[in-house]
Amino acid sequence: MNTSVRVRFAPSPTGGLHLGGVRTALYNYLFARHHGGRFILRVEDTDQTRFVPGAEDYIQECLKWCGIEPDESPAHGGDYGPYRQSERKPGYRQYAEQLVKSGHAYYAFDTPEELEEMRNKFRTEANPSPQYNHILREKMRNSLTLGDDELRRMMSEELPYVIRIKMPDNETITFTDMIRGEVSFHSGTQDDKVLLKADGMPTYHLAVVVDDHQMKISHAFRGEEWLPSAPVHILLWRYLFGEDQMPQWAHLPLILKPDGNGKLSKRDGDRLGFPVFAMDWRDPKTGELATGFKERGFLPEAFVNMLAVLGWNDGSEQELFTLEQLTEKFSMDKVHKGGAKFNFDKAKWFNHEYIKAASPDAMMQPVKEVLEAKGIKIEATAPLKKIIDLVKERCVLMADFYEQSAFFFQPPATMDTEAVLPKWNEAKQVFFSELVRNYELSSVWDSNTLEHNFKEIVAVNKLKPGELMLPFRIMLVGGKFGPGVFDIAAILGKNETIHRIRHALHIFGSHN
């Protein structure tokens, strides 16, 4: 194992885990595995006020379902634990203090009200959101503006304060992003971000840098929404540990709404009728349920494949990849710069491909679960296997197995009589009565024999097979869908087939 490659996935447990998050995790995982390194899950739960109970376990379950289990995580530990930021709390303060000592940070005593007041006071049309920056900090209550005596007094009175980074006012901060190349910012346009909050918790900014250093992270991939705060992190690395120790960054493109523009959000899923979470997620605070790809009937392999190629491809025409193939072929320089709109039709296409390609053996258990959830008892596995083979190419989502195969296990609940009745006549009634007699006497019961006998009777009665196949299908299936009728009859067996014909005959006959 190449221990020098250590990639971390650091989601926040405040908003659950949606598409963009899973994809970030996936790319982290693929990169780590591709280089024989380690994939680390670290939870960024420094915001206790918005912390959502259960979210951390949920994230780990989703990753497990996707087959991308981390080498180090809150659940399984590792050499650099704990993997929960809230449990690392005592370690952060010293770094913030160190920055104050070296002149790269300062204490700020401004209350939330004072900050609000400042923003209102300096807000203009040209500057709708005034920042706590190198200009405004001169006007605020902090260790830069307060006299030594005043500062000592406030400290001894234990007045709450935060530690802010002191942004240089005229520097160009440059770093190389693995996807975007050289990216640079002017320090003067950046604000003095809070590093340590009044409650002693670090903000994300301090925590990522310290954690990445302590966990010896070599590569840090995250969503593009983090790009604007990258300069803070670069500076922190420079001041604390040296930029030469800094991990390599990659800022992943966003996954966008299918309609209009903007980052894909949970709301969009509800609105447009598709999942944005890997698995069902019930917010314990609101009780709201967001359906997941898993519950919606996606195979994890299809989900992972779909996600991987949403923003990456290997340069060839290939679209279908197993996790192993992805691991082998993945490279950061093939990741796109621009965001991709999510397309549920395409996502379903992937699932369809995986269902079609799946072996009946592998599908046995999942299909059984789908059917049993709908109240269908599966006794024998042999017919089920045949059924799966017959219907899987018409199933896009796992739930489709119910519609496509329920009639094998129970008589159709509804019958599309409209498709039959208008053209129903005495000749057809006679034909099916003869068919029943013939089938009753038949000693063999396979699809070929059934078809042969059927057509023979058709010929004898001087009828057209096309006009009788459809009614036969409706009798057995209830509608105009499903595999070949004779295949269906073969699986149904003699008794059930004859029973369904008689039953239908009774209904059709009574309408004449």
Added chain:
RNA sequence: GCCGCGUUGGUCAAGGGGUUAAGACGCCUCCCUUUCACGGAGGAAUCACGGGUUCGAAUCCCGUACGUGGUACCA
């Protein structure tokens, strides 16, 4: 507003100075299938705009437009 990032069909995308500008999803037509699918053949549809550089630009440079992200004691 300011700062950052981006822009090839409706969507995902290949292509990185000379191509008839791949392929996939979706849509349409036809074939196969006496159902629905699968499969097969075909079709409509694209380099955001304006300037350069060049014999030649989707490709390199500069603008503009548009989109998007950030602008919290959230991550």
